[in-house]
Amino acid sequence: MDKNKGTAGKSFKLSVATLAIMNITAVVSLRGLPAEAVYGPSSAFYYLFAAIVFLIPTSMVAAELAAMFSDKQGGVFRWVGEAFGARTGFLAIWLQWIESTIWYPTVLTFGAVSIAFIGMNDASDAVLASNKIFTLVTVLAIYWVATFIALKGLNWVGKISKWGGTIGTIIPAALLIILGIIYIATGGHNHMDMSQGFFPDLTKFDNLVLASSIFLFYAGMEMMGVHVMDVNNPSKNFPKAIIIGSLATVCIFILGTFALGFIIPAKEINLTQSLLIGFDNYFQYLKISWAGPIIAVALMFGVLASVLTWVAGPSKGIFTVGKAGYLPPFFQKTNGHGVQRNILLVQGGIVTLLSLLFVVMPSVQSFYQILSQLTILLYLIMYMLMFAAAISLRYKMKDTPRPFRLGKGNALMWITGGVGFCGSLLAFVLSFIPPGQIQTGSSTVWYSVLIIGCIVMVVIPYIIYAMRKPSWRDPDAEFAPFHWETKESDR
Numbered sequence: 001m002d003k004n005k006g007t008a009g010k011s012f013k014l015s016v017a018t019l020a021i022m023n024i025t026a027v028v029s030l031r032g033l034p035a036e037a038v039y040g041p042s043s044a045f046y047y048l049f050a051a052i053v054f055l056i057p058t059s060m061v062a063a064e065l066a067a068m069f070s071d072k073q074g075g076v077f078r079w080v081g082e083a084f085g086a087r088t089g090f091l092a093i094w095l096q097w098i099e100s101t102i103w104y105p106t107v108l109t110f111g112a113v114s115i116a117f118i119g120m121n122d123a124s125d126a127v128l129a130s131n132k133i134f135t136l137v138t139v140l141a142i143y144w145v146a147t148f149i150a151l152k153g154l155n156w157v158g159k160i161s162k163w164g165g166t167i168g169t170i171i172p173a174a175l176l177i178i179l180g181i182i183y184i185a186t187g188g189h190n191h192m193d194m195s196q197g198f199f200p201d202l203t204k205f206d207n208l209v210l211a212s213s214i215f216l217f218y219a220g221m222e223m224m225g226v227h228v229m230d231v232n233n234p235s236k237n238f239p240k241a242i243i244i245g246s247l248a249t250v251c252i253f254i255l256g257t258f259a260l261g262f263i264i265p266a267k268e269i270n271l272t273q274s275l276l277i278g279f280d281n282y283f284q285y286l287k288i289s290w291a292g293p294i295i296a297v298a299l300m301f302g303v304l305a306s307v308l309t310w311v312a313g314p315s316k317g318i319f320t321v322g323k324a325g326y327l328p329p330f331f332q333k334t335n336g337h338g339v340q341r342n343i344l345l346v347q348g349g350i351v352t353l354l355s356l357l358f359v360v361m362p363s364v365q366s367f368y369q370i371l372s373q374l375t376i377l378l379y380l381i382m383y384m385l386m387f388a389a390a391i392s393l394r395y396k397m398k399d400t401p402r403p404f405r406l407g408k409g410n411a412l413m414w415i416t417g418g419v420g421f422c423g424s425l426l427a428f429v430l431s432f433i434p435p436g437q438i439q440t441g442s443s444t445v446w447y448s449v450l451i452i453g454c455i456v457m458v459v460i461p462y463i464i465y466a467m468r469k470p471s472w473r474d475p476d477a478e479f480a481p482f483h484w485e486t487k488e489s490d491r
Contacts (some may be wrong), residue, residue, distance in 0.1 A: 014154075014230050016237045018162050023245030025165030025223060025305050028252050030173060031110035034218045034274035036253075040193045042200035046214050047254045051246075054427075055218040057420030059246045060406055061223035061390045063239035064413075067404035068393075070234040072480045074324075075317040076222060076386055082482050083389035083396060086326070087465050093321050094461035095382040097314040097347075103375040104307060104351045105139055111303035111484075112138035116381065117276040117296040125216040129273050139355050142300075146307040147348050150315075151336035151395075157312040161305045170301020172279075172295055173252045179282040180259025188285060192261035192391065215427040216376045217253065220310070221246065222386060239404040275299070315343050325473030326465065332474055373431050374453045380428040381458065387421040397483055451485060 014022070018369055019452050036043040065079045072078055074089075076096055081089025115138055116129035149156055184190060221242055230235050261280045263285075268274075276299070280292045319340035322331045335341040354371070393400075394410045406412045 005286055011376060013232050014430045016231075016241050018158055019231060019238070019241035019276055020244040020248075021165050021170070022158070022161050022309055023241060024248050024252075025161055025169055025302070025309050027218060027220045027249050028169055028173065029107060029110070029306060030169065030176070030213075030216065030256060030275055030299065030302070031107060032255045033253070033260050034264075034278075035152070036214060036257045037192075037196055037264070037274070038259060038266045039200060040055065040100045040196040041198050041258075043257045043261070044254050045200055047250065047257070050214045050218055050423075051250050053177060053419050053423030054215050054383075055221065055246055055249065057387065057416045057423070058218070059221050059242045061387060061413075061420060062403060063242050063385075063404050064406055065390055065393075066222075066238050067233075067234065068397075068400060068402050070238070070403070073320045074319075074479065076382060077317065077321045078482075079393075080385045080389045082484070083392040084385070085484075088385065088481065090321065090326050090465050091458065091461045092382050092385045093217075093314075093318050094464075095378050095457065097318040098457050098460075099375045099378040099382070100310045100314045101347050101350050102354060102371060102378070103280055103310070104143055105357075106301060106371045106375070108139040108142050108355075109135060111300055111307075111413050113273055114278060114296045114299040114303065117273075117280070118293045118300075126273060126277070129276075136355055140352060142304060143307060143351050143355075144348060146311050147344050149207055149308055149333055150311045150344060151337065151339050151341060153339055154312065157253045161309045161312075162480050164301045164305025168298050168300065168305055170248075170252075172298055172302065173256050175295070176279065177252075177283075179286075180255075180262050183259075183262055188262070190262050191265045192258070193266060215424070216372065217251065219379050219383075222383075236403070247370065303380065309375045311344065311347070315340055315347060319343050320479065321479040322472075323474040324479035325470070325477070326468055329474075369421065370449055374450055376431045377428060377450060377454050378449050378457055380431070381454075382423045383424045384421055385427070387417040387424065393415045397408040400483070421484060 035048060039046065069078050069082075074081065075093065077089040077093035079089075080092040090345065112135040113129040116131075117125045149160060196211050196479045231241070260275065263278050264274055276292075276296060279295045280289070283289050283291045283295075318327070319332070321327070322343070331339075331340075331346070333342040357371075391410075391413055394413050406416055432447070432450055434443060
């Protein structure tokens with residue numbers, strides 16, 4: 001047998017370096033730095049706290065589950081389904097897919113701002129970045145370009161994600177950190193309020209609410225589970241790529257946030273524009289203003305790479321599950337490259353409709369924040385299911401080989417999975433409360449979108465599951481049965 005042959009019948013394999021960069025590209029988004037820079041030194045506390053109670057548990061639990069099922073398809077559907085049944089597994093994979101779909105307009109808003117700042121006049125660039133029509137057109141243009149690239153297949157996605165992530169995320173992040181060091185070392189004025197200290201005032205609810213959004217900054221590491229069969233020696237190389245990506249992610253976020261806080265006063269920070277303004281301020285300080293448009297172009301490529309990684313990930317996961325009989329045949333159609341064509345097109349339609357909300361929200365920033373909060377809520381439900389499933393499987397599938405295992409007994413899994421579940425639950429509750437530092441418009445609209453949005457998005461997969469028919473299953477689907485299905489057939 002060809003050792004490189006995966007379930008998709010393709011010889012192309014992702015290297016550890018490529019997958020690690022895809023991890024960083026999927027998880028790290030420099031657009032999130034301004035939201036945490038307002039906290040000053042205490043931002044480091046939030047990053048480290050979220051890393052301990054969320055990123056590390058997510059990375060380790062996902063690594064064990066992915067290695068455990070390295071020869072089976074499905075990602076979080078497989079993981080949760082083995083523990084709690086196919087219906088709950090379908091809920092998990094649905095939430096991962098729909099969350100990413102709702103998330104696209106928010107990250108693409110940052111891409112639109114990057115394009116706006118390609119000009120040489122900061123004032124006019126800022127005005128253009130705040131223009132709703134410009135933002136809408138740019139968001140849709142970048143998204144559909146990413147979709148058409150994804151339709152070319154995994155080979156294209158891997159290459160562009162790797163180079164786009166390097167040029168548009170990793171290099172700008174390193175540059176921002178270096179600029180911050182040079183600025184402080186050469187006597188530049190530190191605009192960060194160092195009096196706040198490392199430990200924040202957790203008695204203030206507003207601090208907890210906005211800081212809870214940091215969980216979404218760290219989200220996505222488990223998404224690479226759908227690519228576990230696209231890597232050589234997955235039981236060893238997949239966990240290695242996740243660990244490398246996790247360490248790099250924490251360093252980029254903490255150091256990058258400080259670098260931004262050094263150059264922009266907290267009261268002047270804007271969620272969608274401050275990263276580009278920060279770069280421009282550094283370049284003006286060093287008298288190399290010509291570099292501003294260059295970094296804006298690079299950041300735009302980073303956004304494209306990030307969106308491309310997500311377009312190809314969750315959609316592939318729900319497509320694989322759909323072929324196993326959980327989605328109508330329409331959603332199982334592929335193009336000549338074997339890519340999930342119809343799912344990507346339907347996803348594009350949803351993104352287009354969501355983007356039109358720009359015209360009804362009071363500002364681009366409020367639209368950005370409310371959609372970000374909804375994606376956090378939906379994603380955290382999936383994470384709670386994943387952590388609970390990992391613990392449950394230690395008992396339901398205790399004899400199944402685990403090439404990558406957390407501890408010899410079950411204690412470490414209980415601690416890691418339990419901390420991750422509780423951290424996710426805390427962030428879920430706090431995410432319903434409007435952040436006091438940001439104008440979100442009507443409180444009625446805020447609560448209505450979040451509450452109704454959560455209810456609707458959780459109910460839809462249950463309806464689809466109840467409507468499924470035997471004819472939906474693709475006879476050529478290579479989806480292995482769950483362990484409990486095998487036991488039932490043996491009786």
